[in-house]
Amino acid sequence: xxxxxxxxxxxxxxxxxxxxxxxxxxxxxxxxxxxxxxxxxxxxxxxxxxxxxxxxxxxxxxxxxxxxxxxxxxxxxxxxxxxxxxxxxxxxxxxxxxxxxxxxxxxxxxxxxxxxxxxxxxxxxxxxxxxxxxxxxxxxxxxxxxxxxxxxxxxxxxxxxxxxxxxxxxxxxxxxxxxxxxxxxxxxxxxxxxxxxxxxxxxxxxxxxxxxxxxxxxxxxxxxxxxxxxxxxxxxxxxxxxxxxxxxxxxxxxxxxxxxxxxxxxxxxxxxxxxxxxxxxxxxxxxxxxxxxxxxxxxxxxxxxxxxxxxxxxxxxxxxxxxxxxxxxxxxxxxxxxxxxxxxxxxxxxxxxxxxxxxxxxxxxxxxxxxxxxxxxxxxxxxxxxxxxxxxxxxxxxxxxxxxxxxxxxxxxxxxxxxxxxxxxxxxxxxxxxxxxxxxxxxxxxxxxxxxxxxxxxxxxxxxxxxxxxxxxxxxxxxxxxxxxxxxxxxxxxxxxxxxxxxxxxxxxxxxxxxxxxxxxxxxxxxxxxxx
Amino acid sequence: xxxxxxxxxxxxxxxxxxxxxxxxxxxxxxxxxxxxxxxxxxxxxxxxxxxxxxxxxxxxxxxxxxxxxxxxxxxxxxxxxxxxxxxxxxxxxxxxxxxxxxxxxxxxxxxxxxxxxxxxxxxxxxxxxxxxxxxxxxxxxxxxxxxxxxxxxxxxxxxxxxxxxxxxxxxxxxxxxxxxxxxxxxxxxxxxxxxxxxxxxxxxxxxxxxxxxxxxxxxxxxxxxxxxxxxxxxxxxxxxxxxxxxxxxxxxxxxxxxxxxxxxxxxxxxxxxxxxxxxxxxxxxxxxxxxxxxxxxxxxxxxxxxxxxxxxxxxxxxxxxxxxxxxxxxxxxxxxx
Ligand SMILES: [Zn+2]
Ligand SMILES: [Zn+2]
Numbered sequence: 001x002x003x004x005x006x007x008x009x010x011x012x013x014x015x016x017x018x019x020x021x022x023x024x025x026x027x028x029x030x031x032x033x034x035x036x037x038x039x040x041x042x043x044x045x046x047x048x049x050x051x052x053x054x055x056x057x058x059x060x061x062x063x064x065x066x067x068x069x070x071x072x073x074x075x076x077x078x079x080x081x082x083x084x085x086x087x088x089x090x091x092x093x094x095x096x097x098x099x100x101x102x103x104x105x106x107x108x109x110x111x112x113x114x115x116x117x118x119x120x121x122x123x124x125x126x127x128x129x130x131x132x133x134x135x136x137x138x139x140x141x142x143x144x145x146x147x148x149x150x151x152x153x154x155x156x157x158x159x160x161x162x163x164x165x166x167x168x169x170x171x172x173x174x175x176x177x178x179x180x181x182x183x184x185x186x187x188x189x190x191x192x193x194x195x196x197x198x199x200x201x202x203x204x205x206x207x208x209x210x211x212x213x214x215x216x217x218x219x220x221x222x223x224x225x226x227x228x229x230x231x232x233x234x235x236x237x238x239x240x241x242x243x244x245x246x247x248x249x250x251x252x253x254x255x256x257x258x259x260x261x262x263x264x265x266x267x268x269x270x271x272x273x274x275x276x277x278x279x280x281x282x283x284x285x286x287x288x289x290x291x292x293x294x295x296x297x298x299x300x301x302x303x304x305x306x307x308x309x310x311x312x313x314x315x316x317x318x319x320x321x322x323x324x325x326x327x328x329x330x331x332x333x334x335x336x337x338x339x340x341x342x343x344x345x346x347x348x349x350x351x352x353x354x355x356x357x358x359x360x361x362x363x364x365x366x367x368x369x370x371x372x373x374x375x376x377x378x379x380x381x382x383x384x385x386x387x388x389x390x391x392x393x394x395x396x397x398x399x400x401x402x403x404x405x406x407x408x409x410x411x412x413x414x415x416x417x418x419x420x421x422x423x424x425x426x427x428x429x430x431x432x433x434x435x436x437x438x439x440x441x442x443x444x445x446x447x448x449x450x451x452x453x454x455x456x457x458x459x460x461x462x463x464x465x466x467x468x469x470x471x472x473x474x475x476x477x478x479x480x481x482x483x484x485x486x487x488x489x490x491x492x493x494x495x496x497x498x499x500x501x502x503x504x505x506x507x508x509x510x511x512x513x514x515x516x517x518x519x520x521x522x523x524x525x526x527x528x529x530x531x532x
Numbered sequence: 533x534x535x536x537x538x539x540x541x542x543x544x545x546x547x548x549x550x551x552x553x554x555x556x557x558x559x560x561x562x563x564x565x566x567x568x569x570x571x572x573x574x575x576x577x578x579x580x581x582x583x584x585x586x587x588x589x590x591x592x593x594x595x596x597x598x599x600x601x602x603x604x605x606x607x608x609x610x611x612x613x614x615x616x617x618x619x620x621x622x623x624x625x626x627x628x629x630x631x632x633x634x635x636x637x638x639x640x641x642x643x644x645x646x647x648x649x650x651x652x653x654x655x656x657x658x659x660x661x662x663x664x665x666x667x668x669x670x671x672x673x674x675x676x677x678x679x680x681x682x683x684x685x686x687x688x689x690x691x692x693x694x695x696x697x698x699x700x701x702x703x704x705x706x707x708x709x710x711x712x713x714x715x716x717x718x719x720x721x722x723x724x725x726x727x728x729x730x731x732x733x734x735x736x737x738x739x740x741x742x743x744x745x746x747x748x749x750x751x752x753x754x755x756x757x758x759x760x761x762x763x764x765x766x767x768x769x770x771x772x773x774x775x776x777x778x779x780x781x782x783x784x785x786x787x788x789x790x791x792x793x794x795x796x797x798x799x800x801x802x803x804x805x806x807x808x809x810x811x812x813x814x815x816x817x818x819x820x821x822x823x824x825x826x827x828x829x830x831x832x833x834x835x836x837x838x839x840x841x842x843x844x845x846x847x848x849x850x851x852x853x854x855x856x857x858x859x860x861x862x863x864x865x866x867x868x869x
């Protein structure tokens with residue numbers, strides 16, 4: 001594990017992309033096949049089957065550290081990462097172990113078959129043998145979630161450097177449903193036939209946000225516009241008589257959307273669509289709110305009632321594979337024409353629809369359409385260059401999202417809670433309220449949007465102005481007004497204020513604004529009436 | 533029969549009614565006893581100051597003209613109805629725990645402290661008492677410091693690697709205490725040691741009072757970085773990445789603080805590297821210090837007060853949280869000071 005820990009430290013401690021890529025490329029050039037395969041897997045969210053529950057891990061760690069369980073839990077709340085908390089509370093220990101990453105993974109896999117006392121003995125022995133980063137990584141092998149700031153893009157770049165293969169091909173090979181348990185480095189990276197897995201998706205092409213207006217994009221004739229939906233980006237794959245649904249986060253979600261099974265009847269095998277998963281009730285002009293979709297995502301299996309109440313329809317906006325052929329290199333206009341042809345004869349009740357294009361003559365014309373996006377339950381517009389190929393990952397130039405300006409409200413901070421992980425020593429999670437007569441009614445939490453300097457300033461203030469403590473939460477003197485930005489507003493009986501906000505964040509600290517001038521519950525209700 | 537406690541906690545800070553003085557007050561008062569020269573303990577505007585001889589020069593340097601008197605470690609002094617003495621806290625040179633006794637009842641206000649001997653500061657000396665006021669900046673079991681020689685080896689290895697790659701190594705640390713401790717840990721064989729002006733001023737004060745520091749070069753605006761290849765530059769954290777630092781060309785930066793134990797904080801604050809080293813006690817240091825006082829009543833300020841207090845109460849002490857007014861800017865500088 002030493003070699004892997006050294007790689008991890010270099011990547012984790014550096015903020016420089018070229019340092020990370022160079023370290024990874026070195027590692028991919030000289031690690032064993034098994035170790036490099038597992039490294040790709042771990043950095044892309046795959047992990048060994050969990051052999052020990054996190055409940056047991058916590059108990060054993062508290063016991064070994066000679067601290068009560070509540071103290072372990074409180075520490076975990078502050079550190080923000082279970083694997084790290086365990087590594088830190090155990091007595092410090094120099095590492096003297098020479099076993100490889102794959103060796104440890106193999107041993108962990110064997111634990112599933114043994115009784116709990118042996119499992120415990122193994123874990124305790126590992127904690128005693130490993131120190132520092134290695135102990136942390138051992139825990140991560142069990143708990144999962146290696147978040148090290150290595151995007152798929154950086155990983156493919158490093159692999160390309162180590163193997164001499166093109167990045168685009170590697171990106172595609174790394175997609176999909178593979179796991180080190182049932183493939184090898186050779187099969188995944190080097191073997192000739194990369195399309196063996198019928199469920200393998202294409203890397204998503206991601207757009208950047210347009211900061212200013214679209215005028216800088218040049219001639220509007222070269223561009224196509226669509227609604228930017230507020231749903232889940234999904235890729236629908238029809239191959240070999242089966243269907244597969246992938247989320248943008250590369251999660252296979254087929255089972256969550258059984259209604260999409262019928263797409264097999266409407267389109268031929270060898271078709272891959274890029275589109276938006278939306279809850280859309282029959283006969284409605286607009287999709288239901290994101291909340292309705294949330295109820296669906298949360299369920300791994302969907303009860304009949306929910307299926308009827310919140311039916312999902314895929315709104316397709318791009319065609320990536322047609323008649324078994326990868327057509328991503330064709331211009332968007334060509335792909336789109338094929339898509340429209342393919343979707344021409346869909347029945348009205350099909351779980352698949354064409355996401356419409358929005359015709360426009362000038363940028364000013366398009367701005368008028370954008371202003372109406374909220375009425376269409378859209379977040380704004382997508383702009384796609386007509387001659388652009390379908391690229392992999394986030395690339396500037398051909399695709400842009402032109403979102404609506406967020407809604408905003410001025411609110412009073414009334415509770416503060418310290419952050420975890422990155423911000424363990426700062427107060428970063430705040431609860432905000434609006435006026436209702438002389439009372440302050442809490443209506444949302446927000447924890448992002450301020451600079452580190454502002455968080456430090458407010459942290460100092462919170463410490464001096466705490467009125468009451470409830471566990472980690474501090475009630476503070478109502479004094480500071482913040483402008484809260486959010487993307488949408490919905491009625492919510494679960495909240496005291498009766499509303500729930502979508503993506504709330506702190507837009508500005510209104511140090512200029514007196515407490516009394518914050519907005520009121522009436523203002524919030526008016527927004528609900530208008531946009532809810 | 534309730535009698536007035538020896539020390540009380542007031543709006544202005546810790547107060548001794550019998551002696552009519554305050555310890556580390558945060559508002560102007562007539563008479564202030566100061567544990568050490570850090571900004572969150574020694575503030576301006578006091579009628580008079582009493583601190584150890586070793587703490588005074590830095591205080592005068594920071595606060596300018598003040599009416600101050602020095603006292604030796606262990607020297608007894610009567611103030612009104614209170615017996616007062618100062619004992620090494622091991623935090624930074626000159627830092628003290630203040631012992632106050634009235635009618636046989638002994639209280640100790642420990643200010644900031646650490647138990648490890650850094651080879652540089654007067655080592656921490658446990659003082660028996662009935663009531664002990666402790667900090668808890670790192671009062672969580674996740675904070676456990678490695679031996680100083682291990683951290684010194686890490687820092688020197690990093691510096692040597694930078695030097696070999698033709699880069700200047702920038703090490704950020706708070707100007708009083710931590711910076712000099714780091715200087716004393718550096719291996720001058722690797723290359724020249726440069727210092728930022730804010731820090732060199734403090735170095736001069738400490739050298740004047742007889743502390744030994746390695747030879748350093750003040751990195752003034754006129755200094756030509758090319759004349760000092762393979763150098764390490766020790767500077768306040770705020771100077772890392774500044775215009776002053778950028779003219780040194782290719783460089784790596786590191787930050788040294790107890791907070792670097794947390795991966796999240798390290799990733800946010802550390803630049804290229806974070807070294808875990810602190811002038812405060814870690815979890816086991818706090819517990820050892822408290823046990824060694826023999827005190828039954830513990831007052832917890834600074835840091836993870838709630839958690840630490842609960843732990844003490846579950847383990848046989850009578851502990852309570854004392855709210856403090858001065859943690860904010862301590863966090864600003866990367867570590868409570
Ligand atoms: Zn201090
Ligand atoms: Zn302090």
